[in-house]
Amino acid sequence: MENKNTSRRDFLLSGILATAALTGCGEAENPFLPEAEVALTGEKVKLLSVTGEVIEIDKAYLKPVPAMPPLTNEQERMGIEGKKFVMVIDLARCKNLKKCQESCNHAHFVEEGQSWVKIHSMQESDLTAPYWQPTTCMHCDEPPCVKVCPVDATFKRQDGIVAIDSDRCIGCRFCMAACPYSTRVFNWEEPTNIPEEVKQQHYSCETSVPQKKGTVGKCDFCPDMVRKGELPHCVSACPNGVFMFGDINEDSVTNGAETYRFSDLIRDKAGYRLMEDLGTKPSVYYLPPVSRNFPYESGIENQDPQDLHHH
Amino acid sequence: MIWTGILVIIGLVGLYAYYRQLRYGLVVTNMRDYVSWGIYISNFVFFVAISLVGSLITAIFRLANVKWATPITRIAEIIAVSAIIFASLIIVIDMGRPERLLNVFIHGRIQSPILWDVIVIGTYLVISVLLLYVPLLPDLKILIKFKENSGKLLNKVYRFQGSFWRGTKDQFKISERSITALCITIIPVAFCIHTVTSWLFATTYRPGWDSTNFGAYFISGAFLVGAGAVVVAMFVFRRFYKLEKYITEMHFEKMGRIVVMLCMLYLYFNINEYLVPAFKMKKAEEAHLMGLFTGEFSLMFWFAISVGMILPIIILLFKKGRKPLPMFIAGVMIVIGAWFKRYLIVTPTLLHPILPMQEVPEAYHHYFPSWEEWAIAMGSMAGVLLIITLFARIYPIIPIQETITEHHENDEAH
Ligand code: SF4
Numbered sequence: 001m002e003n004k005n006t007s008r009r010d011f012l013l014s015g016i017l018a019t020a021a022l023t024g025c026g027e028a029e030n031p032f033l034p035e036a037e038v039a040l041t042g043e044k045v046k047l048l049s050v051t052g053e054v055i056e057i058d059k060a061y062l063k064p065v066p067a068m069p070p071l072t073n074e075q076e077r078m079g080i081e082g083k084k085f086v087m088v089i090d091l092a093r094c095k096n097l098k099k100c101q102e103s104c105n106h107a108h109f110v111e112e113g114q115s116w117v118k119i120h121s122m123q124e125s126d127l128t129a130p131y132w133q134p135t136t137c138m139h140c141d142e143p144p145c146v147k148v149c150p151v152d153a154t155f156k157r158q159d160g161i162v163a164i165d166s167d168r169c170i171g172c173r174f175c176m177a178a179c180p181y182s183t184r185v186f187n188w189e190e191p192t193n194i195p196e197e198v199k200q201q202h203y204s205c206e207t208s209v210p211q212k213k214g215t216v217g218k219c220d221f222c223p224d225m226v227r228k229g230e231l232p233h234c235v236s237a238c239p240n241g242v243f244m245f246g247d248i249n250e251d252s253v254t255n256g257a258e259t260y261r262f263s264d265l266i267r268d269k270a271g272y273r274l275m276e277d278l279g280t281k282p283s284v285y286y287l288p289p290v291s292r293n294f295p296y297e298s299g300i301e302n303q304d305p306q307d308l309h310h311h
Numbered sequence: 312m313i314w315t316g317i318l319v320i321i322g323l324v325g326l327y328a329y330y331r332q333l334r335y336g337l338v339v340t341n342m343r344d345y346v347s348w349g350i351y352i353s354n355f356v357f358f359v360a361i362s363l364v365g366s367l368i369t370a371i372f373r374l375a376n377v378k379w380a381t382p383i384t385r386i387a388e389i390i391a392v393s394a395i396i397f398a399s400l401i402i403v404i405d406m407g408r409p410e411r412l413l414n415v416f417i418h419g420r421i422q423s424p425i426l427w428d429v430i431v432i433g434t435y436l437v438i439s440v441l442l443l444y445v446p447l448l449p450d451l452k453i454l455i456k457f458k459e460n461s462g463k464l465l466n467k468v469y470r471f472q473g474s475f476w477r478g479t480k481d482q483f484k485i486s487e488r489s490i491t492a493l494c495i496t497i498i499p500v501a502f503c504i505h506t507v508t509s510w511l512f513a514t515t516y517r518p519g520w521d522s523t524n525f526g527a528y529f530i531s532g533a534f535l536v537g538a539g540a541v542v543v544a545m546f547v548f549r550r551f552y553k554l555e556k557y558i559t560e561m562h563f564e565k566m567g568r569i570v571v572m573l574c575m576l577y578l579y580f581n582i583n584e585y586l587v588p589a590f591k592m593k594k595a596e597e598a599h600l601m602g603l604f605t606g607e608f609s610l611m612f613w614f615a616i617s618v619g620m621i622l623p624i625i626i627l628l629f630k631k632g633r634k635p636l637p638m639f640i641a642g643v644m645i646v647i648g649a650w651f652k653r654y655l656i657v658t659p660t661l662l663h664p665i666l667p668m669q670e671v672p673e674a675y676h677h678y679f680p681s682w683e684e685w686a687i688a689m690g691s692m693a694g695v696l697l698i699i700t701l702f703a704r705i706y707p708i709i710p711i712q713e714t715i716t717e718h719h720e721n722d723e724a725h
Contacts, residue, residue, distance in 0.1 A: 101670075114344065118670040135666065148514065150425035151411075151418040170414050171337075171407015174425060176347040180516040182664040186347060186407065189338035213336050214407030275665065278516055306676075307669035 073165070076205040079157025085221055086160070087136065087235075088244040088253050088265060091289035094119070094132040096299025100234035100243060101134075104219070107233045108208055109194040114185040116219040117234050121299075121308050130296045131289035134242060136234065137162060137183045137219035138274065138282030145175035145184070154216070160248075160283050161221045163205045169215035176216060180278055184218045187211050221245075221283075231256055240293065248283075315700055318693040325690015328683040329404060337407055339683045345668055346661045346678035351405040353653040354688050356529075358398035358695070359432070359508045360649065363530070364537020365391025365439050366501035370494035379565055381717050382557045382709045386544045388443045389708075390537070393698035395436050395504075397691045404687060424510045431503040438497045445486055445493070448476040449712035465705060505533045512656070518588075518595040519660035528580040532649065535573040539623075539645030542566055544699070546639035548708050557709045560635065567633030570641070574624045581616065599663040608659050611651050619648015 043059040101117045110116055116136070123130040139162050146156050153169035156162055176184045190213040191199075199210050206224040211217050222232035230236070235243040236256055244260065246253030251262045265271065269287040300308065332339050342349040368387035372380040403409050419426050451473025458466050476482060509529035512520035522528075545566070549558045585603070588596045603612040623641040626632040632641070658678055662668070668676055680688070702708075 113672040113675075115670060120667055120669050122667070144516065148423050148425070150420060150423040150429075151414040152420050153414075153418075168411070168414055168418060169408065170411045172405070172425060173347040173407070174423070174511070176344070177512075177517070177661070178515045180665050182345065182666055182668075185344050186337070188340075188343065189336040216407075304670070306673065307667075 070202070071204070071206065073167075073205070076163070077155060077157065077165070079159035079161055080223060080226065081158065082249065083159040083226075084248040085139070085223075085226070085283060086246055086248045086253060086262060087139075087221070087284045088246075088260075088262070088271060088287060089134055089136075089284060090242050090244070090269075090287040091131055091133060092287060092292045093240045093242045093294075094134060094289075094299070095240065095294035096121075096132040096302045097239065098302055099237045099239060103233040103237035107222075108217075109191065109198065109211065110185070110217070111187065111191055111193055111211075116183075116185065116217070118183075119299075119303075121303055129289070131292075132296065132299050133286070134234075135181060135183065135274075136284060137221070138181055138280065138284045139221055141281035141283065142279055144178040144180065144278075144280060148174045148178045150174070159223070161223055163220055163223075164208065164216060164218065165205050166203050166208070166212045166215040166217070169212075171214040171216065173216065180275055180280065184216050186216050187213050189213060315697070318697045318700065321693035322690050322697060325687045325693065328686035328690070331683055332404075332687070333409075339681060341674075341678055341681040341684065343675040343678075344671060345664060345675050346658060348405070348657055348661060349678060350654060350657075350680045350684050350688050351401050353650075353657040354691060355398050355401045355405070356508055356656065357536070357650050357653045358394040358401065358691075359504055360529070360533035360653070361537050361540050361646075362391040362394035362398065362435070362439070363501050363505055363533040364541055365442065366497045367534055367537060368541060369442055370497045370501075373490070373494050374498075378717055378720075379562065381713050382554075383541060383545055383562060383566075384446070384713075385443070385706075385708055385710050386548065387537075387541050388439065389699050389702045390540055390544060390695075392436070392439045392443055393695045393702075395432060395439060396698065397695050399432060399436070400694075401687075401691050404691075424507060424514055427507045428504070428511065431500055431507055435497070435500045435504050438493055438500060442490070442493050442497065444472075445490055446710055446713060447706060448473050448486060449478060449483075450707050450710060452476050452478055453711055454707070468705070502530060505529045512660075516665065517660050518593075518599045518663055518665075519656075522584060522588075524580065524583050528577075528584050531573065531577045531580050532652065535570070535577045535620075536646055536649035538566065538570045538573055539642040539649065542570060542638050542642035543646060546635055546642070548703065549635070552703070552708065554709060557714060563635050563638045564630075564633045567627045567638055567641075570638075570645070571624055571627035574620050574627070574645070578620045578624070581620070595663070595665055599659060602659050602663065603655065607662075608655060612655055615648045615652040615655060617648075618644045619652055620645075623648075 039060060040058045041060050044056045045059055045062065047055050047057060096119050098119055101115050101119065104110070104117045105115050108116065118135050120133045120135055121130060122133045139160055141156075141160070143154075143156055143162050145154050146162060149155075150172065151168055151170055153165045154162065154175050155165070171186075173186060176182075176186065191211045194210045201210060203210060203212065204224070206220070206227070207222075208217060208220045225232055231245050231254070232243070235245045238255070241255035241257055244253035244255045244258075244265075246259075246262060248262060253260055253262045253265065265287070266285060269290075271285040271287050273282045273285055275282075328339075340349060340351075365388045368380055369384045369391075373384070403412060406412070415426070415429060419429075421427075451469050454461060454469045455466065455473065461469070506526040506529065509525040513522055513525035515521065542563070545558050545562065548554055585600065589600050589604075592600070602608050623645050626637055626641045631637065662676070662678065
C-alpha cells in the first residue's frame with residue numbers, strides 16, 4: 001500500500017516537473033529536468049498537487065522555479081500594483097545600431113518587415129542637425145488609442161502600460177488611425193514567424209505573444225520581464241545604454257549598467273516628451289541629442305536609404 | 312434581366328474576393344500599417360452619405376409640405392435603405408476579425424465613436440425601413456386587389472406584408488400620424504449618422520482629419536451625393552418604367568434647383584476645409600495639402616472638385632441644364648465625383664503621419680487597392696443597385712395612393 005502510494009506521488013511529481021519544463025525556455029540549460037540521482041533528505045513537505053490533492057514529497061525534489069504562474073486575464077488587465085513605469089531614451093547615445101529592434105522583434109516574433117521599435121532618422125528643418133530617434137509605444141497617460149477602441153481590447157493598466165488583448169480585438173484599426181506616433185502594426189495575415197509550440201500557447205497581454213491574425217500589435221513595455229526582475233528586451237539589448245527603464249514611484253531608471261534618479265536626469269539633461277501639445281502625456285521621455293557619443297553619420301549604413309529623407 | 316444578371320455576377324465576384332479575404336486575411340488588400348483604412352472605409356462613408364437623402368426627400372420635404380416631391384419619395388427611401396444596409400456590411404468586411412463582431416455588444420464601450428455609429432446607424436436603418444413600409448401599406452392593398460397582374464408568389468408576399476390594412480379612416484389616421492412621427496425622428500438621426508461618421512476621422516490628430524468643420528462638411532456633401540443619386544434614379548426609372556406622366560420635367564426642374572443649391576453649399580464647406588489650413592500652411596498640414604493640390608493626388612483632387620461640384624453647378628444654373636438628360640449627366644458626375652472625394656478624405660491623410668514613414672517595406676509608402684478590394688467595393692455597389700432593382704420589380708416605385716391623393720387635391724385646387 002505504502003509503496004503504491006509513493007509511485008503515484010512520483011508520477012504526479014514528474015507531471016508537475018514536465019509542465020514546468022514546457023513553460024520554461026530552451027532544452028539545453030533546462031534547470032527543471034529531474035536529476036538522475038537525488039539524495040533524499042528524509043525531510044518531507046506537503047504540497048497541493050495540480051489536481052487539488054495534498055501530496056507529500058521529499059524536500060530534495062524542491063527546486064526554485066523562476067517561471068511565473070500564469071496570470072488571469074483580469075490580472076493582466078490590472079497591471080502590477082504600486083508601479084508606474086517610465087522610460088527615458090537618451091538620443092545622445094544612439095548610433096542606430098538597431099539592436100533594440102532586433103531583440104524586440106525576435107522576442108515577440110514580429111512579422112518580417114514590421115517592427116515595434118522603430119529608429120527614425122529625424123531632422124526638424126534644413127539647417128538643424130539630424131539625429132536618430134528610437135520610438136516605442138509611448139504608453140500615454142491619455143492614450144488616444146484606448147479612447148477609440150470599441151471593445152476595450154486596448155486598455156490602460158494601473159502601472160501605466162497600454163496593453164492589447166488580442167483575443168478580444170476585432171481588428172477595426174481605429175486605434176491605428178488614432179495613434180499620433182504611428183506605433184501600431186497590424187497582423188494582415190496569419191503570423192508566419194511564430195514557432196508552432198508558441199502558437200499553441202495562450203495569448204498573454206503581458207508578453208503580447210502569440211500575435212493573432214487580424215488583430216493589432218505594438219510595444220508592450222515587457223511587464224513579463226519586469227515580473228521576472230529583468231529589463232525590457234530593447235533596454236538590455238542596447239550596447240550603448242540608450243534606453244533607461246524604471247518606476248516613477250521609485251524615481252529611478254536604469255539601463256542595466258547605470259541607474260539614475262529619474263527626476264535628476266530629466267532636470268539635468270532637459271528631458272522632454274514627443275508631441276507634448278497633443279495632450280497625450282507619454283510615459284516615454286527623451287534626452288536631447290547634445291554632446292553626442294557618436295556622430296549622426298555613423299548610423300547611416302544601418303538605415304534604408306529611402307528612410308533618410310525626413311520631412 | 313441582363314441588368315440584374317450583370318449585378319449578380321459582380322456581386323458574386325465580390326463574394327469570391329471576400330472569401331479569399333476571410334481565408335488569407337486582410338493581406339489580400341493593399342492596406343498596410345500606414346494606410347490602414349482604404350476603399351472599404353471610403354465606400355462606407357460614401358454609402359452613409361447617399362443614405363442621408365432618404366431623410367432629406369421623405370422627411371424634410373414632407374414636413375415642409377413640399378407636395379411635388381411625393382412621386383420621388385419612395386425612390387429616395389429605397390436608396391437610403393439599401394445604401395445603409397451595405398454601409399453596415401462593408402464595415403464588417405473591413406474588420407480583421409469579423410467573427411468577433413459580437414464583442415461590440417458584449418464588451419462595447421460607449422466612449423468609442425464606433426459605438427455611437429453602431430447605435431445611430433442601427434436606429435436609422437429601422438426608421439428608414441419603417442418609412443419605406445408604412446406608406447407602402449395602401450399600395451399593397453391596391454396590389455392585392457389587382458392580383459391578376461402579379462404572380463402567385465408575389466401575391467403571397469403582398470398579403471403577408473399588408474393584408475391587415477383595410478384602408479379605413481382610422482387606419483389612415485394612424486399611418487398619417489406615424490409617418491409624421493417617423494419624419495420628425497429621422498432628421499436628427501440622419502444628422503447623427505453622418506456627423507458621427509465624420510467624427511471617426513475628426514477625433515484623431517491627423518492632418519486633414521483634425522478639423523472642426525468635418526460634421527457640417529460631411530452632411531452637406533451627403534445631401535449632395537444623395538440628391539444626385541435620386542436624380543439619376545428618377546431618370547432611369549422614368550425611362551424604363553415609362554413614368555413620364557408621374558415624374559415630369561417639373562420634377563427635374565425643381566430637383567435641379569435643389570441640387571445646385573446643395574452643390575454650392577458643399578463647395579462652400581470645401582473652401583473652408585482647404586483654404587483656411589492652406590492659408591496657414593502648418594508644417595504637418597503642408598505635406599498633406601500639397602499632395603492634394605499639386606502632388607500625388609492632385610489629378611483626383613481637381614477631378615473631384617470640378618466634376619463633382621463646379622461643372623454640375625454650371626450645368627444646373629441654366630434652365631436648359633435642368634431638363635432630364637443634362638440633369639442625369641450632372642447627377643452621374645456628382646455621384647462619381649463624390650466617390651473619389653471620399654477616397655481623398657481617407658487615404659492621403661494616412662500617407663502623411665506625424666512621425667515620418669520609415670522602417671517599413673517600400674510597399675507601405677503607397678496605396679492602390681488590390682483587385683480583391685475593387686471587387687468587394689464594386690460588389691457592394693452592385694448589391695445596393697440589386698436591392699433597388701428588385702424592390703422596383705416587386706413594389707410600385709411611385710407611391711400610388713399618395714400620388715392619387717395629391718392629384719385629387721391639385722384638381723380640387725384648380
Ligand atoms: S483594432 Fe483592436 S485594439 Fe484597435 S481599436 Fe480596433 S478593436 Fe481596439
